[in-house]
Every structure is written in C-alpha cells, then in structure tokens.
Amino acid sequence: MAKAYLAALLDRLADPEVRRALAGPSALFAPPLILAASLSKSEGDLRRLLQDLRPALVRLEGDLGELVRKHDYRFRHEGLTEDQAASWLRALEVLSGRDPQEVRARFQPRRDITRFRPAP
Numbered sequence: 001m002a003k004a005y006l007a008a009l010l011d012r013l014a015d016p017e018v019r020r021a022l023a024g025p026s027a028l029f030a031p032p033l034i035l036a037a038s039l040s041k042s043e044g045d046l047r048r049l050l051q052d053l054r055p056a057l058v059r060l061e062g063d064l065g066e067l068v069r070k071h072d073y074r075f076r077h078e079g080l081t082e083d084q085a086a087s088w089l090r091a092l093e094v095l096s097g098r099d100p101q102e103v104r105a106r107f108q109p110r111r112d113i114t115r116f117r118p119a120p
Helices: 004-009 017-021 029-041 043-070 089-097 100-104
Strands: none
Touching: 004 029, 004 043, 017 043, 029 043, 043 089, 089 100
C-alpha cells in the first residue's frame, strides 16, 4: 500500500494543493521518502518532492536548534514555544517513520524549562 500511495503522490506533484501539504507543518517520514526515491520516474520528480519538503525540514531544524540553545543556562529564562518543545518528537517521527500518535503517546515534551532554574 505504501508503494501505491507514494506513486500517487509522485504523480500529483504538480498539483499546488499537494505541494502546499508537503510544505505544511510536518515533513514526510524518512523511510517513505527513501521508498519514494526508488519509485520516482524522473530525477525532476524527486527534486520537486525534496524542494516541497524543504520548508518543513528547515522549520524542524530551527526548532531543534532553539530547543538546544534554550537548554543552555544562559537562555533558560526565554522558555520554549510549543513547536520548540515538541521538535524532538517531530524529529523522531520524521526519522523513524513511526506514527505521530504512537510517538506522542509514549513521550511528552517539556513545556517550561525555566522551572528547573537552580535555587539562589
């Protein structure tokens, strides 16, 4: 079924609605992306797919960077946004190909790292 879905996706890459969905809040998981590379009929299709996925991956990279930076004691007072707090979960979802509901049911992001400030 995964091959059929990915083939359909690759056939519809010119559709603006499909392209918007690919650039949306979540990136396509890595395992299906690898499979899509093997199913793609042309290098152009694969290049377009990667180009459409890039914004979601760039956002994820930025959120992960902020998560790491805000764990530094000098920046703990800044707190985390919801996207930054959940970025490590989104990275697990993208890299593992696991169902986001399953990943999020097992792990919960820390919402407020400022509560762990050292006592004066």
